[in-house]
Structures are given as structure tokens and as C-alpha cells.
Amino acid sequence: AQRVTQPEKLLSVFKGAPVELKCNYSYSGSPELFWYVQYSRQRLQLLLRHISRESIKGFTADLNKGETSFHLKKPFAQEEDSAMYYCALSGGTSYGKLTFGQGTILTVHP
Amino acid sequence: DAGITQSPRHKVTETGTPVTLRCHQTENHRYMYWYRQDPGHGLRLIHYSYGVKDTDKGEVSDGYSVSRSKTEDFLLTLESATSSQTSVYFCAIRGQGFEQFFGPGTRLTVL
Numbered sequence: 001a002q003r004v005t006q007p008e009k010l011l012s013v014f015k016g017a018p019v020e021l022k023c024n025y026s027y028s029g030s031p032e033l034f035w036y037v038q039y040s041r042q043r044l045q046l047l048l049r050h051i052s053r054e055s056i057k058g059f060t061a062d063l064n065k066g067e068t069s070f071h072l073k074k075p076f077a078q079e080e081d082s083a084m085y086y087c088a089l090s091g092g093t094s095y096g097k098l099t100f101g102q103g104t105i106l107t108v109h110p
Numbered sequence: 111d112a113g114i115t116q117s118p119r120h121k122v123t124e125t126g127t128p129v130t131l132r133c134h135q136t137e138n139h140r141y142m143y144w145y146r147q148d149p150g151h152g153l154r155l156i157h158y159s160y161g162v163k164d165t166d167k168g169e170v171s172d173g174y175s176v177s178r179s180k181t182e183d184f185l186l187t188l189e190s191a192t193s194s195q196t197s198v199y200f201c202a203i204r205g206q207g208f209e210q211f212f213g214p215g216t217r218l219t220v221l
Contacts, residue, residue: 032208044200044212086152090208095160096141097168098210100152
């Protein structure tokens with residue numbers, strides 16, 4: 001069985017401060033991991049995927065297989081980063097089902 | 111937005127009535143998914159489809175059925191709506207890899 005845990009329901013930081021949103025997973029094989037962002041009452045948008053090792057809107061995430069983690073980081077938070085963030089895992093089956101964490105609401109204060 | 115639309119966007123209904131939500135995509139994607147979003151639970155998979163007339167259950171399928179008679183449309187039906195089905199429903203399609211792209215959501219209230 002696959003599982004994704006985001007231990008923080010709420011995270012508050014001030015503008016310009018570093019931010020880290022935690023994601024831990026449980027999966028016996030080689031997972032594909034994603035971060036999604038949802039701005040207030042909008043659709044979920046794909047933010048990052050671990051296989052592409054890209055940086056979007058200043059966010060990065062590194063897959064740590066030893067610690068089974070995929071934490072999302074940004075060195076200098078902006079007010080427009082305030083949103084709900086979801087970590088998601090695909091076990092790589094042909095059906096491509098995703099398992100989501102419970103989400104973390106990030107609030108960046110001015 | 112990967113050409114995904116959902117209808118209706120908002121609906122209020124009464125307990126015991128059937129409700130059908132529609133997901134429409136314009137880019138001929140094979141895989142489609144229905145999720146519900148609830149506080150404290152994140153997104154949970156209800157049903158998914160891997161082709162026309164090919165569907166299977168997800169994590170929280172009780173009380174829901176789906177149909178896919180055309181590639182572009184994936185319908186979610188609440189056979190007899192209950193208050194516990196008040197939620198935001200998202201449809202998604204699978205991209206080239208294993209990433210998914212989401213529709214705008216349907217906010218359903220069951221009174």
C-alpha cells in the first residue's frame with residue numbers, strides 16, 4: 001500500500017523567510033512524486049515533479065529515498081505563495097493513480 | 111488547463127436525489143479520474159477510467175457510479191445523495207507521464 005503524509009496542516013511564515021513543507025511517503029517500489037498547489041477556490045496546479053528536477057516559482061524539492069521524503073523548499077517566501085500545497089505519489093502502475101497527502105495550508109504574512 | 115471542464119460548477123440538492131456531474135476533456139486523453147476534496151483528507155480517488163467503457167473503483171467509491179461512453183466525457187453519478195457527499199469534486203486527466211491535470215471543480219451541497 002502507498003501512503004503520503006504531510007505532518008503540518010498549517011504553516012505560517014513572514015515574507016522573505018525560508019519555507020519548507022514536509023512530505024513523507026511509504027511505498028515499497030520506486031515512486032514518482034509530485035507537488036501540487038491550489039490557490040483559493042481554484043483548481044489544483046502541478047508545481048513540481050521529482051523526475052524533472054526543475055525549479056518553479058522558486059520552489060525546489062529533492063527526493064530522499066533513504067528518508068522517504070520529498071520536502072518542498074523555497075528560500076524567500078512571497079505573499080503570493082499563500083495557498084494549499086499537496087504532495088502526491090504515483091506507484092507507477094499503468095493506471096497512474098495518485099495518492100495525495102492531507103495538504104498543508106501555507107500563509108505568508110507581510 | 112489541459113482542456114478540462116466540469117459541469118455544473120455549483121449544485122445544491124436534497125438528500126435522496128440522484129446527481130450527475132460531468133467532466134469533459136478536449137485532448138483525447140485515455141485516463142480520467144474523479145476525486146473528492148475534503149478538509150483533513152486531501153483528495154481521495156472515487157473512480158477512474160482507462161478507456162471507453164473501462165472503469166474501476168477507487169478508495170471511496172461507495173455511493174458513486176461512473177460511466178464513460180465517449181473518450182471526452184466521464185460522468186460521476188451519486189445514486190442517492192447523502193449529506194456526507196457534500197464536497198468539492200475534481201476531475202483529472204493523466205498527462206504524458208504520471209502527472210495529472212485537474213478540472214476547475216464542482217462544489218456540491220447536499221441538504
